[in-house]
Amino acid sequence: MAFAVMLTGMFAMGTFVSWQIEKSVAEVKAASTALYINAFIAPHLQNLSGNILPASSIQGLNQAMERPDFQASITSVRVWNRDGLIIHSGEPDLIGKKFTPPSASQKAWSGTIAAEFDDIPGDEEIAERFSGLPLLKVFAPIRNFETGDIIAVVEFHERAERLNSELAASEWKAWLATALITLNMMGCLFIIVAHGSKTIDRQRAALKERVSQLSELLRQNRILQSRIERAAQNATEDNERVMRRMGYDLHDGVAQLISLALLRIDRIQGAEGERDNLHKIQKALADALTDTRNICKGLLLPEIQTMTLRDALMFMIRQHERRTGTTISCQIADLPDKASQFVKIALCRYLQEGLNNAFKHAEGQEQLVEVSWDGVTVTVEVADKGPGIRDASLALSEPRLGLASLKDRIESIGGALSIKSVPGNGTRIKASLPLLDEGDADAA
Structure with a gap:
């Protein structure tokens, strides 16, 4: 599960980094192209009146677009007004025609340079003739030097073969770095999880051993407890037998002897003083007999x-x-x-x-x-x-x-x-x- 999450994160990060690189390169390239536009194109559009350019401005634009350094990288130039009318273009058959303005041109009319790769408009009449080549489209605003107002938007189509190669190399490097970092994280995670798993296995084995020991001790404790209870029960019964035997011994021994002594005393006749002494002895023996019988009753539970x-x-x-x-x-x-x-x-x-x-x-x-x-x-x-x-x-x-x-x-x-x-x-x-x-x- 962790690997799946990390792989998903790797693809998300790689995609984001690739998109960010492409966006940054396009913005940098657009900024450099905008400098060229401001230097060579914008001065010839200052005399734009409505939708018409003076002949001198058109001639200046054509000369600027015929520069060798310009033609080496730029495949097409179009000048748009707000209504979607192409005021000037390197393609004469498009001049004066009205089309749906490209979506990126709206950003340029707000004053920001817009750039995009291979965004070919759906209108067949203005599709790039070099459609087999990778292109970078740049939309740059043209401002009036005196008022600062945006008077037109220039659309450049620049060859992007070299730029695409550099982008591909950068993206591959970004993907490679992301993959290596992700693999390194996966390796570290695998080592941590493997170590934790071994630790858990060892602890589980130790716990099982401890549970086994405790179970054995509990079994032995039950056996000992059972023995103790049996011993206590036997001791209770033995104690009762001892008390019963003691009661019988007192009853059959001491009590019988006292009874016999009392009977013998009753038969003795003598002087008055002797009779008094015998009476006292008889009374003591009778009390002893009573106490002995009471003790016997307490000790015996035969009933x-x-x-x-x-x-x-x-x-x-x-x-x-x-x-x-x-x-x-x-x-x-x-x-x-x-x-x-x-x-x-x-x-x-x-x-x-x-x-x-x-x-x-x-x-x-x-x-x-x-x-x-x-x-x-x-x-x-x-x-x-x-x-x-x-x-x-x-x-x-x-x-x-x-x-x-x-x-x-x-x-x-x-x-x-x-x-x-x-x-x-x-x-x-x-x-x-x-x-x-x-x-x-x-x-x-």
Whole structure:
């Protein structure tokens, strides 16, 4: 495209330069011819009266046109008036005849010398006899020496063989210079474009290599992320198994031993002081048994193993209500019947911790649980109307609230946890986890 534009520009420039050279040469030649006219022709036309020349003026004109230097280059001379009448001419048969004035003569009547190459008039009677020769036509105004008014226009036909040769040589030189400059520009442009193309190719290859590397890193990152999520899920399930085993151990070990000690104490009979001491021991052991059983209930979630996610969440809510004697408002949307165990455990532990915090720090004021599911993500929100937290951003890093470890648990399996609290207007924590309907997934 660039080459096409430059070639078009080259032809346009060459044509313009050729035309300008021809025009300039014609003007220079016309100016030199005008000097001859003013020197040898104009003096004999000063006595022009109307359309008639005196015999002396005609004789002077004929003598001027018979000069050897004049006849060597001039093929024809015509003197025109404004009406298109030829007042005098080297061709006697044209004198006194009226024709349509040549268009170039109008410029001469305005006072300017006009010159043109090979502009042969269409009128057959005044066609140049030497039509086979290249001609330069010059139209020069003749002024009255006293008043300065234009009284006639002289038309000269000058042989232009040599002039045409010089013009052709000049035009060829101009075309050659234009072509060389254009070719040089094309060469420079080609080198620039070729260099740029190679640079682009190198950059494209480097970019492809970088994209390939990034794609490989992204693939490895996905694999690592998948492994991390599986490890987190396994860790959640392992942690739950450890807590369950610990609960069983406490229940079956420590709690059973305390129960046995209490039974043995009931059978002991002795003095009144001993009975008081035994009563105190019995009371301490009973309290320890109660605390141990409460700990076991917090660690064990055996009931949720076979429940749906909705039933498991409702179980945790009702268990909290029974344990604390508070009431919780629930808004639970339809949830899929099948859910992964690690999702179920994580949400139940989150709900347990959130409700415990609401009871402990907000005294269970207007506790609310909202559960929603959009087909991809399940969201569980726990809210209260307690005193709130001054800096909610620090709450997720505060160990005593238990939210920091809860946040780590949720995020480790691909979820997110956030907290919003306004001092004096309660707290709201929200957990979101990816959850697909496993029934639909299995069917697919």
